[in-house]
Amino acid sequence: MSVFSDLTSLLRSDAQSVQVVPPSGFTAQLTIFTAAAMAFLAVFALALSMASGRLATTWGDELARSSTLRIIAPQAEQPALTATAMRILESTAGVASARPLDAAEQQALLAPWFGTGVDLSTLPVPQLIEVIEAGTGFDSAGLRLRLEAEVPGAVLDDHRQWRAPLVAAANRLRTVGWVSALLLGLSVAAMVTLAANASLAANARVIAVLRLVGATDRYIAQAFIRRFTLRALGGAAGGTVLGMFVVRMLPAATDRAGFLTGLGFQGSEWLVPLTVPLLAAAVAFVATRLAAQRKLRELA
Amino acid sequence: MSVFSDLTSLLRSDAQSVQVVPPSGFTAQLTIFTAAAMAFLAVFALALSMASGRLATTWGDELARSSTLRIIAPQAEQPALTATAMRILESTAGVASARPLDAAEQQALLAPWFGTGVDLSTLPVPQLIEVIEAGTGFDSAGLRLRLEAEVPGAVLDDHRQWRAPLVAAANRLRTVGWVSALLLGLSVAAMVTLAANASLAANARVIAVLRLVGATDRYIAQAFIRRFTLRALGGAAGGTVLGMFVVRMLPAATDRAGFLTGLGFQGSEWLVPLTVPLLAAAVAFVATRLAAQRKLRELA
Amino acid sequence: MIELDRAAYSYGGDALFADISLNLTPGSFHFLTGPSGAGKTTLLKLCYGALQPTEGQVRVFDEDIGALGRDDVALLRRRVGVVHQDCDFLDHLSVADNIALPLGVAGKVSSGTKDDLTELLAWVGLTHRRDAHPPELSGGERQRAALARAVIMSPDIVIADEPTGNVDWEMSQRLLKLLVELNRMGKTVLIATHDLSLIRAAKAQVQARVLRIANRGVQLAGADL
Amino acid sequence: MIELDRAAYSYGGDALFADISLNLTPGSFHFLTGPSGAGKTTLLKLCYGALQPTEGQVRVFDEDIGALGRDDVALLRRRVGVVHQDCDFLDHLSVADNIALPLGVAGKVSSGTKDDLTELLAWVGLTHRRDAHPPELSGGERQRAALARAVIMSPDIVIADEPTGNVDWEMSQRLLKLLVELNRMGKTVLIATHDLSLIRAAKAQVQARVLRIANRGVQLAGADL
Numbered sequence A, B: 001m002s003v004f005s006d007l008t009s010l011l012r013s014d015a016q017s018v019q020v021v022p023p024s025g026f027t028a029q030l031t032i033f034t035a036a037a038m039a040f041l042a043v044f045a046l047a048l049s050m051a052s053g054r055l056a057t058t059w060g061d062e063l064a065r066s067s068t069l070r071i072i073a074p075q076a077e078q079p080a081l082t083a084t085a086m087r088i089l090e091s092t093a094g095v096a097s098a099r100p101l102d103a104a105e106q107q108a109l110l111a112p113w114f115g116t117g118v119d120l121s122t123l124p125v126p127q128l129i130e131v132i133e134a135g136t137g138f139d140s141a142g143l144r145l146r147l148e149a150e151v152p153g154a155v156l157d158d159h160r161q162w163r164a165p166l167v168a169a170a171n172r173l174r175t176v177g178w179v180s181a182l183l184l185g186l187s188v189a190a191m192v193t194l195a196a197n198a199s200l201a202a203n204a205r206v207i208a209v210l211r212l213v214g215a216t217d218r219y220i221a222q223a224f225i226r227r228f229t230l231r232a233l234g235g236a237a238g239g240t241v242l243g244m245f246v247v248r249m250l251p252a253a254t255d256r257a258g259f260l261t262g263l264g265f266q267g268s269e270w271l272v273p274l275t276v277p278l279l280a281a282a283v284a285f286v287a288t289r290l291a292a293q294r295k296l297r298e299l300a
Numbered sequence C, D: 001m002i003e004l005d006r007a008a009y010s011y012g013g014d015a016l017f018a019d020i021s022l023n024l025t026p027g028s029f030h031f032l033t034g035p036s037g038a039g040k041t042t043l044l045k046l047c048y049g050a051l052q053p054t055e056g057q058v059r060v061f062d063e064d065i066g067a068l069g070r071d072d073v074a075l076l077r078r079r080v081g082v083v084h085q086d087c088d089f090l091d092h093l094s095v096a097d098n099i100a101l102p103l104g105v106a107g108k109v110s111s112g113t114k115d116d117l118t119e120l121l122a123w124v125g126l127t128h129r130r131d132a133h134p135p136e137l138s139g140g141e142r143q144r145a146a147l148a149r150a151v152i153m154s155p156d157i158v159i160a161d162e163p164t165g166n167v168d169w170e171m172s173q174r175l176l177k178l179l180v181e182l183n184r185m186g187k188t189v190l191i192a193t194h195d196l197s198l199i200r201a202a203k204a205q206v207q208a209r210v211l212r213i214a215n216r217g218v219q220l221a222g223a224d225l
């Protein structure tokens, strides 16, 4: 029996061949329930993956790539030291850009400390330079050494050392999400295989009768394949819809509690969970087909 | 048939009664696999719950309850204003304690800005007062009004407005964890019920033969109950051990990436997942018992 | 022992038979005949509590079948040995274990069980098949195993539905002899069969009465059999 | 049509029979008798490819059974009508659907099917049970339904295992007549039975040969039957 003819007969409504296998209430319910539960969980795993992926991307792009250079020195010396630092930074490999913050930006950063009414020029405020890294990043130890020599009072605040573990953790979480989704897929395969086998074993007498009256293996297998594929499709569709609904109901991401509440899909990501029922059906099709072929050989 | 006698016969190894039901390979594997998968997931759900619970507690206790009062004023005026502010705070309902930070603490907070070598007394640094709230918290709008009148330049920085949503999110995550664990328990119940029903239906002929030779309902039910309970126990035990092992393997919590990597159990929390197999067995016992009673009545 | 009191049975539509009154006294030997589909199997099922009359009453051991709970029916079955028309067994147990099953179910396995079993297996000619599984038996072997299972508890009543439908003449005489012997020990025997030669052979050995089911009723068949 | 060439069969232990050579020519009518457990059912199974000889060869329609794939056996079955000793059906389909099953499986349902089915149901006396489900049939009704299912495809060979074990004399005569009629139409008929009166009745109507299986071999039974 070829995969192709099995697939086409799946689509035709071949009532006769399906009828000959008795409707097996509980295995059916079990398969549908399993597919639904797994699909529901898979939607969450995917949401977790995507949220972590977004998080990793965000942190990776905006924060892990930026560092701050503080030049702590009397006001008068600052412009010269800043110019030197800028020159050094521009000639450093792995630095995409560097930019001294202007007074307004510095004031905004200090506002929580000194309020908004303070004239910064009266304070020995350091000059801040924002450094954006490129590609694989710069060698911060090397940069520190060069700055030490030419720009006394320069402190390189490498955000990467703070952010890197967070990005790593987010990436790990994304992996956990994908692995979970994969495991859930394997679970569906395992359960459908077991359920199909249970159904085939329970119908050994039916198969014997069909053989007695001249049914071919393909004819017998078809009914089982069709059934389990449709059940997995139906169950998984239900579970997916429910899962997407619940994910949709979760509070939206806000700036403040971004990660914790950001579990969800954005934009075209909503299309990803829609593949879950199709994958479940495909898994069920293959699993049932293999189970039927093996069992029919065994019962011969 | 009383629950008690069912339970005791579960513990006795009543070989004869168990033998009369044929070993049903695939339903058995299905039940064991389901129990294992659900237990595995339940362990994760519990880990999530506990980690979120810890997080919510930590944030709730240490951070959400503390606010900062900044007194921005010329150095000379600060002591008097600080004393007034302390007086007001002490008489405010819902404030547990208030404490001006000393120079060293303030310097530590400002170090990232001005380096460690700066003499704070040369800067117009504000005086910071740490306010810890009690019970239901204080009325920050009222407090602000009173401070405005008596302590010009006082800024109340109410951390609660930043932390509250985080704590809420952590609590929500904890709820998600518990609800997941509950759903998984229900899934086990549903699947065991379905599997037991499938097994009972598949063995209708066996039941008919047993009835013909004078077997009572209890005798027949016992074999099924015992089997499914032991399968659920065994499967769940396997899944739990695996789940605990994987949770143990996750990177430990660090200060920096605290939440994301802190998914796990601490100390006596490790005892909680150990209840999973027992609960699964209990669920299976009840589910099979009900299924058997119903089915045996139906087949009568 | 078995009394039918104006009993009727219907599988939903018309009554298969109605208004049947019978009294099978202890130690009696009865045959039940009638065309295929007349209701022989159905009548037997009423007699061992597998079905309950839709009208009237059936009493076995002086107990109203209709008033018994499921557990009571189970206990009653231990005193009635039944050979079903389609002999069903537990396919995963050996022939010997299947025949001994009623003892196990009743918790009556004793030291003498093994000897009884060996003797019974010899009687029905299944000694060489004792460790086989039921699906490995021939049609006649299944019927013999079913009869052995029905009598191992030494029940007060033996009910058999076509117990010789698939065995040759010699074997049917041997099975008949077993039933006659049980009857001589005081057991009540009721056999449904369409095999007239079996009935004739029995009449030569015991005082057997023949009930004929036809036209929705039961008549005592005359001496023509 | 069916040729056994020094065929032997064993279920693992000793051979049940050995060195059997037979040739059932097209249009012949054969009975197979022998004591219970002699191997009648086994021999029939060899003839329709449910079992393969452990030694020797079995050829049906000139094809070596042992060399056929599973799909080829399925096609062969469509040309051989079989009545099993334990008549199994699909319990969830009606009697009529079960009898028509071979047509459905072969994709041969046509406009004439319904008439054929009605006629066949009348022949085996199941017209009033056509919408019933198999578990609701009496023992004899099942046998008749199985025979109807075996012949609906108008197969070249009809093989029946104890087709009259559970029916009364009248009905068995009627079933015999159906088989005789099929034989007159040129079909090859092979029937296993222990019912000697059935064989005698057949001999009055057609040229039937009786094969007796005993002592691990098959002999042609003499005119004494």
Ligand SMILES: Nc1ncnc2c1ncn2[C@@H]1O[C@H](COP(=O)(O)OP(=O)(O)OP(=O)(O)O)[C@@H](O)[C@H]1O
Pocket (backbone or CB within 6 Å): C011, C016, C034, C035, C036, C037, C038, C039, C040, C041, C042, C043, C085, C194, D129, D132, D135, D136, D137, D138, D139, D140, D141, D166, D167
């Ligand atoms: N469960 C059922 N539901 C509906 N009808 C049934 C059921 N069981 C039996 N019948 C019908 O009741 C009638 C009597 O059946 P029963 O089995 O008692 O006949 P019987 O006399 O034993 O026949 P046989 O000699 O063929 O075994 C038959 O026509 C049969 O089809």
Ligand SMILES: Nc1ncnc2c1ncn2[C@@H]1O[C@H](COP(=O)(O)OP(=O)(O)OP(=O)(O)O)[C@@H](O)[C@H]1O
Pocket (backbone or CB within 6 Å): C129, C132, C135, C136, C137, C138, C139, C140, C141, C166, C167, D011, D016, D034, D035, D036, D037, D038, D039, D040, D041, D042, D043, D085, D194
């Ligand atoms: N699958 C099997 N495995 C092992 N032994 C078997 C199997 N099937 C049948 N037998 C044995 O082979 C012998 C012949 O069986 P078969 O069914 O061919 O006998 P039969 O002549 O049809 O008997 P009956 O008249 O009782 O139906 C019997 O002793 C039986 O127990």
Ligand SMILES: [Mg+2]
Pocket (backbone or CB within 6 Å): C040, C041, C042, C085, C161, D138, D139, D140
């Ligand atoms: Mg009957």
Ligand SMILES: [Mg+2]
Pocket (backbone or CB within 6 Å): C138, C139, C140, D040, D041, D042, D085, D161
């Ligand atoms: Mg046979």
